[in-house]
Structure formats: C-alpha cells, structure tokens
Amino acid sequence: MTTTPLLALRGICKRFGALHALTRVELEINAGEVVALVGDNGAGKTTLVKVITGAGPADEGVIEWNGRPVRIARPRDAQSLGIASVYQELALCESLDVVGNLFLGHEICRAGVLDEVAMERRARELDLLDVLSVRIPRTRVPVASLSAGQRQAVAIARALLSEPKILILDEPTAALGVGQTAHFLDLIERLREHSLGVLLISHNLGDVKAVADQVAVLRLGRNNGFFDVLTTSQEQIVSSITGATDNAVTHRKTRPWEATR
Amino acid sequence: MTGTEASGDIDRNRAGVVTGRPSARDPRIGDRPPGLKGHASDFVLRLRSGELGWVPGVCAVIVIWTTFQLLDHHFLSPRNLSNLSVDIVGTGLIAVGLVFVLLLGEIDLSVGAVSGLAAAVFAVLNVNSGMPEWLAVATAALVGAGIGALQGFFFARIGVPAFVVTLAGLLVWNGLMLYVLGANGTINLHANGLVSVLTERYFHNRAVAYGLAAVGAAAYFLASYHDERRRRAARVSSRSLGEIAVRTGAVAVIGFAAAYVLNRFEGLPLALLIFLVSVVGLDFVLRRTRYGRKIFAIGGGAEAARLAGVNVVWIRVSAFAVSGTLAAFGGLFLASRVASVGQTSGSTNLLIDAIAAAVIGGVSLFGGRGTPWSALLGVLVVQSIASGMVLIGVQTSVQSMITGGVLLAAVVLDSLSRHSRKSHGVVL
Numbered sequence: 153m154t155t156t157p158l159l160a161l162r163g164i165c166k167r168f169g170a171l172h173a174l175t176r177v178e179l180e181i182n183a184g185e186v187v188a189l190v191g192d193n194g195a196g197k198t199t200l201v202k203v204i205t206g207a208g209p210a211d212e213g214v215i216e217w218n219g220r221p222v223r224i225a226r227p228r229d230a231q232s233l234g235i236a237s238v239y240q241e242l243a244l245c246e247s248l249d250v251v252g253n254l255f256l257g258h259e260i261c262r263a264g265v266l267d268e269v270a271m272e273r274r275a276r277e278l279d280l281l282d283v284l285s286v287r288i289p290r291t292r293v294p295v296a297s298l299s300a301g302q303r304q305a306v307a308i309a310r311a312l313l314s315e316p317k318i319l320i321l322d323e324p325t326a327a328l329g330v331g332q333t334a335h336f337l338d339l340i341e342r343l344r345e346h347s348l349g350v351l352l353i354s355h356n357l358g359d360v361k362a363v364a365d366q367v368a369v370l371r372l373g374r375n376n377g378f379f380d381v382l383t384t385s386q387e388q389i390v391s392s393i394t395g396a397t398d399n400a401v402t403h404r405k406t407r408p409w410e411a412t413r
Numbered sequence: 414m415t416g417t418e419a420s421g422d423i424d425r426n427r428a429g430v431v432t433g434r435p436s437a438r439d440p441r442i443g444d445r446p447p448g449l450k451g452h453a454s455d456f457v458l459r460l461r462s463g464e465l466g467w468v469p470g471v472c473a474v475i476v477i478w479t480t481f482q483l484l485d486h487h488f489l490s491p492r493n494l495s496n497l498s499v500d501i502v503g504t505g506l507i508a509v510g511l512v513f514v515l516l517l518g519e520i521d522l523s524v525g526a527v528s529g530l531a532a533a534v535f536a537v538l539n540v541n542s543g544m545p546e547w548l549a550v551a552t553a554a555l556v557g558a559g560i561g562a563l564q565g566f567f568f569a570r571i572g573v574p575a576f577v578v579t580l581a582g583l584l585v586w587n588g589l590m591l592y593v594l595g596a597n598g599t600i601n602l603h604a605n606g607l608v609s610v611l612t613e614r615y616f617h618n619r620a621v622a623y624g625l626a627a628v629g630a631a632a633y634f635l636a637s638y639h640d641e642r643r644r645r646a647a648r649v650s651s652r653s654l655g656e657i658a659v660r661t662g663a664v665a666v667i668g669f670a671a672a673y674v675l676n677r678f679e680g681l682p683l684a685l686l687i688f689l690v691s692v693v694g695l696d697f698v699l700r701r702t703r704y705g706r707k708i709f710a711i712g713g714g715a716e717a718a719r720l721a722g723v724n725v726v727w728i729r730v731s732a733f734a735v736s737g738t739l740a741a742f743g744g745l746f747l748a749s750r751v752a753s754v755g756q757t758s759g760s761t762n763l764l765i766d767a768i769a770a771a772v773i774g775g776v777s778l779f780g781g782r783g784t785p786w787s788a789l790l791g792v793l794v795v796q797s798i799a800s801g802m803v804l805i806g807v808q809t810s811v812q813s814m815i816t817g818g819v820l821l822a823a824v825v826l827d828s829l830s831r832h833s834r835k836s837h838g839v840v841l
Contacts, residue, residue, distance in 0.1 A: 207720055228722040239720060247713025247781025248706070256710055257721040265701050269640070273647040292650065296713070296834065 156219040158183045158349045159204070159235070159318055164213035166199055166373075173199045174210070174373045181318060184347035186340060188360040188381075191370035192393055197353045200370065201322050204351070205237045206230040231257070236316035238324055243307040246296040251275055253295050254310045275309075300327035308339075318349040325359055337363050357386055371395055465830050469823075470774045470790040477794065481801035488801055491677035498675065499612050501789075501796045502684040503528075503747035504763065508770040508788035509695055510739025513732040515771055516699070516712045518780025519575040521736045523564060523582035524767055528744025529759015530590040531557045535608065535745060536600040536754040537593055546607040554741050560586060561737020565730035575733075583764070591756060599755035602748060611687070611749040615679035622681035625689075626668030634661040684746060691739075692785045699784060708732060712780030743767075762813070769820040770795045777827055795819070 157180040166174040174196045181187050191197050202208035204215070206224040214221050217233055224230050230237075244253050251271050260270045295303055304327050311319055321340075325333045340363045343350055354360050360367060360381070367379040369392040377392040390396075460468065481488040507524050514521040531553040539549040564582050568575040594600065602609050616622065637657045644651035675681050699705035707728050710718040719725045747763070748754045774791030776783025798819060802812045 205720070226722075227720055228724075231722050237720070243717055243720070245710040245713035245717045245721075245781075247709050252706065252709070256706070256718070257723060259703050259706060261703065266703065266706060269643045269647050269649060272644075272649040276649060294713075 155182065157181060157216070158218060160216040160219075161200075161204070162214040162216065164200070164203055164210045164215075166196075166203060166208070166210050172373055174203070176374065177213070177370070178375055179351075179368055181349040181351055183317065183349050184344055185366065186344055186350040186352060186364045187366045187368060188352045188354060188364035189368050189370065190354065190357070190360060190389065190393055191376075195370040195393075196373040197370055198322060199373075201237065201239075201320055201351075201353060204230065204320060205235060231314065234315075234317035235320065236311035236314050236318070237320035237322070238304070238307045238311050239322050244295045244303055247294060249292045249294050250298075250306055251292065253306055254313055256310070258314060275313075301329060301332050304328060305332075308336075316348065318351065319343060320351045320353075322353045323355065324352070325354065325356060333359070357389060360389075361386060369393055461833075464834065465826065466775050467787065467790055469826055470787070470794055473773060473794045474790070474797065477797045477801065481797070481804065484801075485805050488804055491674050493800065493804070494674050495678035495682065497793075497796055497800050498671075498685045499682045500750070500800065501792045502612070502688040503743045503745075503750060504766050504770060504796065505688055505743070505789060505792040506691060506746060507740050507743035507763065507767040508774075508792050509692060509785045510736040510743070511767050511771050512695075512776050512783055512785055512788050513699075513708065513735045514575070515776045515778060516708050516780060516783060517729060517732055518712045518715075518778075519568065519729075519732075520579065520768070520778070521561075521564070521733060521740075522576060522579040522764060523560070523586055524736060524740040524743075525759045525761060525764035526583045526586035526590065527557050527560050527737050527740040527759070528747060528763065529754075530560075530586045530593065530744070531741030532744040532748035532754045532758050533590045533593045533600075536602060536748065537595075539606070539608075540600050540602065550607065550745065553745060554738055557737040557739075557741025557744075558734045559737070561734040561740075562730055564737070565733030568733065569726045569729035583761075587759065590759060594754065594756065599753055601753045604752070608745050608749045609752055610683070611746055612682070612684045613749075614683040616681040616683070616686075617679060619676045619680065622672035622675050623669065625681060625686070626665065626672040629668050630661055630665035633664045637661065684749075688789075692789050695785045704728070704731075709781055712782075762816070765816060765820055766792075766795050766799075769816065769823055772823040772827055773819070777831065778824060779827070779831055791823075 159179075159181045161177060161179040164174050164177040164179075165172070177196070177200060179187070179189070179200070189197050189200065199208065203210045204224070206227045206229050209225050215224055216222070222229075222233060224233070224235075245256060248256065251268070254275050255271050260267045260274065262270070295306060298306065304324065308321075308324065325336055328336060337359060340350055340352065344363075344365075352360065352364060364381050367381055367384065367389055369376045369379070369389065371393065372395075376395070379389060379392070459466070478489060487493055507528055511521055511524055534556050535549045535553040538544040538552055539546055544552075560582065564575075564578050567573045567578045634657065637652070637660065638654075641651050641654070641657060672681070675685075699708060707718065707723045710721070710723060711725055711728055715725055744759060748758065770791035771783065771788050772778060772791065773794050774783070774787030774789065776787045776791075795816070798815065799812065802815065807815075
C-alpha cells in the first residue's frame with residue numbers, strides 16, 4: 153500500500169433527508185486491483201457507487217484521483233476522469249439500438265454528422281460484443297428486445313469502450329447464467345491484467361472470493377472492515393456483513409493504509 | 414443462485430425465438446439474410462412484434478382517399494389535392510415540432526395556443542405598428558422559442574409535469590393572444606406581404622415540381638449508395654443494390670406522381686416546398702446528429718441517458734423550444750391561409766389535429782419512436798379527413814367527433830403495439 157491509490161474516497165457522507173445513507177466512508181482502489189464492495193441490502197453500496205460516478209454526489213468528503221482531490225458533481229466529470237460504470241439497472245436506453253447504446257455520450261462523428269458506419273465497425277473490430285460470449289442477434293435491434301444477459305453484455309461493452317481506468321460493476325452477475333458468469337469472471341481477471349481498477353459490487357460471495365483482491369464491507373452506511381481475500385474466510389466476511397463482528401480486530405484492519413503512514 | 418442462472422439460459426433461448434433466426438446461422442452482429450428477401454423477412458418480423466411504423470398511416474391514407482373518392486369524385490382532383498398539400502403545412506409544422514417533445518416521452522399541449530399567439534404578435538407588429546415583415550416574423554418565431562424554452566425550464570428544471578405546464582400555457586398564451594389582438598379581434602394581413610405569399614405562391618413552371626422530384630430521388634439514391642459502399646468497405650451490415658433501387662424507385666414514383674398532380678393545377682406550392690425542406694432538415698437533425706441521438710436516448714430512458722453523461726435538462730428545454738418555434742411558424746402559415754389573425758386562431762382543434770397527426774404517423778406517446786416524416790404522413794391523414802368531410806358536407810359537430818375518434822384510434826394502436834412489443838420481450 154505504498155503507492156498512491158488510483159481512486160480514494162475519504163470521509164464520504166451522504167444524507168437523504170433524515171437518513172444518513174453514508175457516514176464517513178473510506179475506500180481505495182489501486183490500478184490492477186479488484187476491490188469487492190459487499191454489504192447487506194440497504195447498506196449503501198449503490199449510493200456509494202452513485203457518489204463515485206457523479207450520479208448522486210456526496211454531501212461531504214473528499215475524492216482523490218491519483219492523490220489529487222477532484223470534484224465529481226456530474227456523470228460527465230467521472231467519465232472524463234476515466235471512471236466507467238455498469239449499473240444494476242437503468243443502464244441502457246430502450247429506444248436506441250445496440251450500437252447507439254454502445255456509443256451514447258461519445259458518438260463518433262464525421263463533420264458533425266453521426267458516423268454510423270464507423271461506430272458499427274468499431275463495435276465489431278473490438279469484438280466487444282463477444283466479451284461475455286453472449287450472442288447479440290444484430291447490432292441494429294433496439295436493446296429493448298434483448299434478454300437480461302445480452303443487455304448486461306452491452307452495458308459492460310459500453311463501459312469498456314471508453315477505455316476507462318476504473319470500472320465499477322454494480323451486481324453484474326445477477327442477470328447472467330452459469331456459463332456467462334464464468335466468462336464474466338474471466339473478463340474481470342483480464343481487466344486486472346490490463347491494470348484497470350475494478351470495483352465489484354456483489355451479493356455473491358462466491359464470485360467475490362473468486363476474483364477480488366480486497367473486500368470492503370459496508371454496514372448501515374459505514375465501513376465495517378477491509379479484508380484481504382486470500383487470508384480471510386468467507387465466514388468472517390459474512391459476519392462482518394451481518395454485523396456479528398464489530399470488534400477490535402475489524403477496527404484494527406479498517407484503515408490499513410493509515411498504519412503505513 | 415440457481416434461480417437466476419436458470420433464467421439466464423431461458424432468456425438466451427427466448428432471444429433466439431424473438432429474432433426468429435434458424436439456430437444454424439450465427440445470429441451475431443452484421444448478420445441478416447441478404448437482399449430483398451432479408452428485407453422482407455425483417456419487415457414482417459417488425460410488424461409482428463408491434464413495430465408498426467408508417468404502415469397504419471399509409472393504410473389510412475389509402476382507405477380515406479378511396480372512400481372519399483367513391484363518395485365524391487372531386488376528392489382526388491388535382492385542385493383538391495393541391496389545396497390539401499397547402500392545407501397540411503401549418504398543422505404539419507406544428508406536428509413536426511411536437512415530434513421533438515413526443516420523442517422525449519412528454520407532451521406539449523400549448524402548441525395550438527402558441528401558434529395563435531405568434532400569428533397575433535406578427536399581425537400586430539406588422540399591420541398595426543408597421544414593423545418590417547422580416548423583423549415581425551423573427552419576433553414571432555422568438556416568441557415561440559422563448560415560450561417553449563420557458564415551459565421546458567419549468568418542466569425540466571423545476572420538475573413540474575410537462576402536461577400541467579403546457580396545459581397552463583394553453584390558457585395563458587391563448588389569453589395573451591386575445592389581449593394582444595385587442596378590441597377589434599381580427600387583423601387582416603397585408604395582401605401581398607411576405608406571410609400572405611407563403612401559401613399563395615405557386616411555381617407555375619412545370620420543371621420545378623418535376624425537378625424537385627428528380628433531385629429528391631437522386632439525392633436519396635446517392636446518399637444510400639454512398640452509405641452502402643462505405644458499409645461494404647467496412648464489412649458491416651449493408652443493403653443490397655437491388656434494395657436501394659427499389660427504395661429509390663418508390664421515392665421517385667411518389668415524387669413524380671405528386672409533381673404530376675400538382676402541375677395539373679397550379680404547380681408546386683411554395684408552402685409545400687418549405688414544409689418538405691423543414692421535414693428533411695429536422696429529420697437529419699434527429700437521426701444523424703448527436704443532439705438528435707440524445708433526444709431519442711432520453712425518450713427511451715432518461716435516467717440511463719443521464720448516467721451516460723447526457724445533459725438531460727438542456728436537451729429537454731431545447732426540445733420544448735423547438736416545439737414552440739415550429740408552432741410559431743405553423744401559426745404564420747395558418748394565418749397566411751386565411752389571410753388574417755382572429756380570436757379563433759390557435760384553437761384547441763388545432764392542438765388535437767397536431768397530436769393526432771404525430772401519433773397516426775407512428776410517433777409513440779411513450780417516447781423514443783418516430784420521425785418528422787411520421788408527422789407529415791399523419792397530417793396528411795388528418796387533413797384528408799377534414800378536407801373530405803368538408804367536401805361531402807359533413808356538419809362541424811360530426812367532424813369534431815370523427816377527428817376525436819381518429820385520435821383515440823391512433824392512441825389505441827400505439828398502446829396496443831407497445832403491448833405487443835412487451836409481450837415479445839420488449840420492455841419499453
């Protein structure tokens with residue numbers, strides 16, 4: 153932990169009226185590292201994702217990018233930093249076809265005119281639609297007619313198309329079948345090899361154990377432990393999620409980077 | 414987790430059924446049966462899954478024209494059709510503007526009132542105050558744009574539902590129009606003024622109408638051919654040359670038939686030319702620019718578009734501004750048609766006609782579907798009904814009921830096709 157993290161959240165607070173959705177949450181993601189964010193329903197995982205992606209900016213706290221504090225007030229701010237995300241839902245525009253969705257927000261233009269041919273060719277060249285080995289019938293069908301797994305593939309392909317430095321995946325495997333999930337986990341490992349930082353939000357601890365390096369647990373809007381996947385048992389993580397272990401040991405592990413300072 | 418895993422596989426199977434492709438062929442990108450056959454199978458597939466597009470509109474035109482022609486053989490006379498082609502322009506421009514708002518999945522109920530107000534502003538400034546015509550036209554357009562932007566602001570920024578904002582607008586702008594017109598109530602436009610000429614000028618030279626048809630067909634062919642060559646070079650899905658030829662042929666037949674009919678009366682009307690140019694231009698904006706792409710995106714999922722970095726507020730405000738501007742121009746054409754602006758300008762009937770036109774032509778009230786061409790097709794249906802009913806002497810009360818019924822039928826069709834898309838795995 154001696155290098156500067158790619159993305160660091162310090163003391164993030166977010167309120168919805170009287171509800172303290174996030175309280176002084178800390179998180180770090182390094183390049184080439186897969187961090188899993190786990191927690192019970194309503195623990196604040198999606199809220200935290202929205203803070204990072206600019207969809208729902210934080211009320212308090214600092215976001216650091218390569219050690220420099222940055223402001224992420226809008227989705228565009230996050231995109232220009234190099235943060236791409238795949239949301240649990242609401243990820244695609246139903247009325248656009250696959251190519252339209254892939255390039256939404258960064259369309260390829262020629263003299264101010266959308267260059268459909270270039271976009272379609274690029275989508276094909278990069279073979280993005282093969283990422284999950286999901287069969288997409290044609291790039292020109294509206295995404296509304298795709299299955300959940302196919303939509304997920306399109307959403308992930310779109311996130312990768314912008315060549316991000318950090319990829320945030322919110323419940324990516326929920327809609328996928330067995331084979332697709334396996335492909336997906338392979339994909340995450342490939343991304344890590346390409347030194348992307350990945351933040352994986354998942355309910356499935358099996359997936360988390362399979363690919364993540366670090367696990368950050370959120371409980372009731374607060375950090376409830378950081379674990380090294382290799383040295384931590386699944387039971388430990390589960391008890392941290394459910395709040396069974398709120399003890400000195402987890403607190404000691406809470407801020408590993410502070411110990412090195 | 415077994416539940417979700419199983420459903421993933423079912424989803425995959427269902428996708429195969431939806432696309433209706435034999436499993437032996439690889440159904441991935443860029444793949445589709447070649448040539449006309451592929452196009453036909455595509456077409457049937459889309460119809461079955463509820464993507465009706467222009468089909469109901471074209472059927473309606475055929476049925477309506479046949480019916481009225483049987484009832485009164487003057488209906489399809491060059492004179493009547495030529496008048497029809499001028500009559501559609503005012504309402505048509507309003508409907509085209511409305512398409513921008515409908516694509517967002519919203520509605521603008523104020524377009525009729527705005528068109529009346531803009532016409533009144535023009536008439537008062539030009540006729541009563543003696544302002545130069547071009548300046549008065551520009552002011553009227555700005556009034557429309559400003560009103561649209563204001564309503565858009567209330568909707569997009571403050572969060573008031575669009576239908577409430579524009580319903581309030583309907584009352585306010587109609588009231589303002591009456592106020593602006595003052596005690597006299599009716600203002601006659603200058604007989605040879607710019608606005609009067611809009612619907613009175615015809616290109617008597619036959620070459621103009623035929624030339625336009627030829628240029629249109631040639632431009633369509635060249636654009637398609639160029640696109641197709643690039644596609645082939647890039648090895649992405651492309652149309653066959655035969656398909657392009659058939660499509661160009663259809664465009665040419667319609668164009669030359671229209672030109673022939675128009676030339677048998679007074680020639681190509683200036684108003685129709687302006688309308689066609691507007692439709693082509695706005696269709697280009699909607700389908701071939703980033704701005705248009707964003708409008709479609711918001712119509713199919715505003716939150717998804719926002720997360721993709723689209724400035725949803727700005728796009729929404731601008732779409733309402735476009736709607737207001739085109740309503741203003743539509744109002745000027747309507748005023749030009751009767752050579753005056755009066756207290757009945759911009760009536761509710763106009764609003765209903767404009768909405769009906771857009772929806773009949775295939776614009777979905779649920780957002781994300783439709784083009785300016787839909788508005789053109791729809792307004793042709795609506796005006797054909799109106800013109801035919803006048804011709805055979807149907808009472809105004811009955812006309813009103815019939816127009817209402819047609820609107821309901823169009824909306825029912827829209828809802829049913831949406832339902833069908835849903836049952837085909839389309840969750841729009």
